[in-house]
Amino acid sequence: MEAYDAVIAGGGPAGWALAAACARRGLATALVAPRPDAPWPATYGLWADQAVGLPAVVAASEVRAAGRVLERGYRVLDNAATLAAWMSCGVEAVRGSAVRGWVGGGVSAVRLDTGRELRARVVVDATGHHRRLSGGVRPATRVEQTAAGVILPADAAAAFAPPGGAVFMDGWDTADGVATFLYVVPLPGGRTLVEETSLAARPGIALGLLRERLARRLDRAGIDARDAAVEHVRFPMDVPVRGRGPAVPFGAAAGMVHPATGYSVGDALAAAPAVAEAIEHGPAAARSAIWPPAARAVHALRAHGRRVLLSLPPAEVPEFFELFFALPAHQQRAFLSGRTDVAGTSAAMAALFAAAPWRLRRRLAILRQPPMNSS
Template sequence: MLGAGPAGLALAGACARAGLHTVVADPDPHRPWARTFGLWRDELPGLPAGAVAAAPGTALAAGREPHPVPREYVVLDNAGLRRWLADDRVRLVSGRAVAVRHGGAGSSVELASGERLPARVVADARGAPARRVPGAEQVAYGLVLPARALPGADDTAVFMDWRGIPPGPDPSFLYRVPLGDGRVLAEETSLARRPGLDPAVLARRLRRRLAAAGVDTSGCSEVSEELVRIPLDTPPPRPGRTVPFGAAAGLVHPATGYSVAASLILAPRVAGAIATTLPRGPVAAVRAARGEVWSPSALAVHVLRRHALRALLALPPREVPGFFDVFFALPAERQRAFTSGREDLPGTAAAMAALFRSVPGRLRPTLAGFGRPRPARA
């Protein structure tokens, strides 16, 4: 296994529990995870309490108007998540992989130190691969603040709020969640742009937004920064002898930027596929694992989600807040299907069709295909 982030450790632990001898190589496998991760509770109902930092009582979204979101949003406790995913049978190796070589009986990973790690199957969870031409990105700049600075913020997750920033060519929204330890993350987010928006623009907007709410962050020693860049339009990987996983496998939702829940859900399935087929040889095991990650239904849903990303990129900026008013007015099951139903082809198509029927007529040419998606071309 290459990479010791949440996706890598999730798959490594699942492989160990499936009876596979598992090694994780990472330049710093014990480093704390710096990013804030969140997911909808219904995506992973088995998530233990120790892996949850905060479970706000209310989730809200707003385009031009506020909408209660009838789903529970949780912020993950990174240390607790690591403890849940960890397995003492997994060997952690400090080292940067510089090459992976394949042969008939298996593969080997070459580290920068010159050490070689033999393996029957190599999985790669080092994040989205670099691209020669920049694609669409989600970019966010955040500040971690004392909860007392934003009254009421410690029990409300603001999933998306497009209000408060004058319409411009590059719209952005506020994402605000409690962190469960007396702190709150407030993040100015550019949902999708090609290329990604300059974080300095988002930083200025966030400070203006906070200042308008009476929050002065200048000179405050309790404030820390968070910067997020997420490639959105990563296609499924090409055929090969490794098993890409997490963002490296294109698991990032093209229209929301989320991927952690998908990785945690898939890890035991992929590990089971490897363990079951490995007696038939490493090539068969890799093929089975890749098929588990990208089933025909998942591929078809991904086509629809990438279409949704293209539509978001094409929307006139002034129409974006109203578009999300329509989305968050949809029934909860429609919202859930689009944001979380990675293999729910009928639900995803129905959600996109319902959204197409509900938007103002002037937007329908831009959203062409929402009403009559063609997933068979996946």
């Protein structure tokens, strides 16, 4: 078997970010994916302060949420350029799918569908919510985020956002007991993604309904999108934080999806350097670096926020986000991306409670916070 310091299964942004971080530390690193050099088809957004040091992003000229212009900047990954930069770090890209991992003699190993076997100090499962090397996800009706979008020239989407601008948590549609909102972000090449999004529902809202709502929104704006490229989103927001088996889960496979917003790439990018350093000391150190105690506490607080959202009548969801985005910018930042900021996250939730009307406070208070799911 071929030997490495780190073998990372999964070629999404989280897997590649960690692989590049490992290679920069001088670790012999292999990344396994069916098409490791293929740019990611999905759109990935993150906050400007999470994008520091990224090789290529599209900067939103203005960010509007819940009817407000935010102080905090927003960025979208330039997928092709970011992947090219990470591939140049010295990672060996291995074509194939990881089908089994195991530990023997203190060394982790993984077998590919091609028959090739790789061994490493640490094998990482970065295969997203499928968790192909860390036990999968037990069957359940999951909390999902779903979205249906079209990609338009920036000037054609100007009815929703100025060219280069971003909009989210706005333009709510709460008809028929389903709350969805408008999500608009700039893409490379002067294009704009216009999306109808359901933040969180159990089970996720059907893509057909989202497409219908988006079509009505486009029709009202006089936009003909019949020939536009489409983008669909569907992923679980409640993947357990611990996997089963010898592989160390990372990114969405490790439950690093924000329980209340669905964001994960920013947190994965921020954690990658520390996890790469821990990989030098073995799997246990890597697991601890991914989920230190403070991150676990924040995750539990965020999960409470998700339970509040799921409990709200759809007509009250827009008001909830109007209250949230009226909070000071540092409190918004703490809840949205302060992955280890226990005090800041708690303060943001307390401030939202204080600002909420009593009918909403009851929902914020009565939902007890159970222990974080670690199975």
